[in-house]
Amino acid sequence: MTQDEVDGLVPRWQEAGMSAALIASLEISKRMSRVHMVFDQAMKAELAELGLTYAEFDVLAALARSAPPHRLKPSELSRSLFLTSGGTSNVLQRLTAAGYVERSDNPGDARSRWVQLTAEGLRVANTALDGAGRAHAEAMAGVPEPTLRRAADALRELTLALGRRGR
Incomplete structure (x- = not known):
């Protein structure tokens, strides 16, 4: 079996x-960090061309994935994206200022508001989603599909075993 840099740390941990x-947990953590770094770098390059942060992209993508008219409540965004309400509010302020989202009253609940993509926001969201697809494909270029599938399945098992921690 081919070894990576993390394997070089294992003897020290054993000693x-x-x-x-614990060693297996550390190996998972280190390798997940490396994979995240690869995706993060690829995504930052794509998003920089659009002038978006990852959090802004995440909000635009969530709204674009929602059923037309592409609107959600801020609390739904926070929950689905694992953001604090304050973090969501800050991102929404920037996206509103950029003209990508607009807020409107919720006639069904006077205590809440809707956040909805504008036409320009939908265009930017779709462009960003295309870029994200390219970034992920480029980041994983050369990794055989069966390896990707095994890794995705193993991580699903891990996240299910961990339950809802961190939510």
């Missing part, structure tokens, strides 16, 4: 007396 389970 330190760490348990096999």
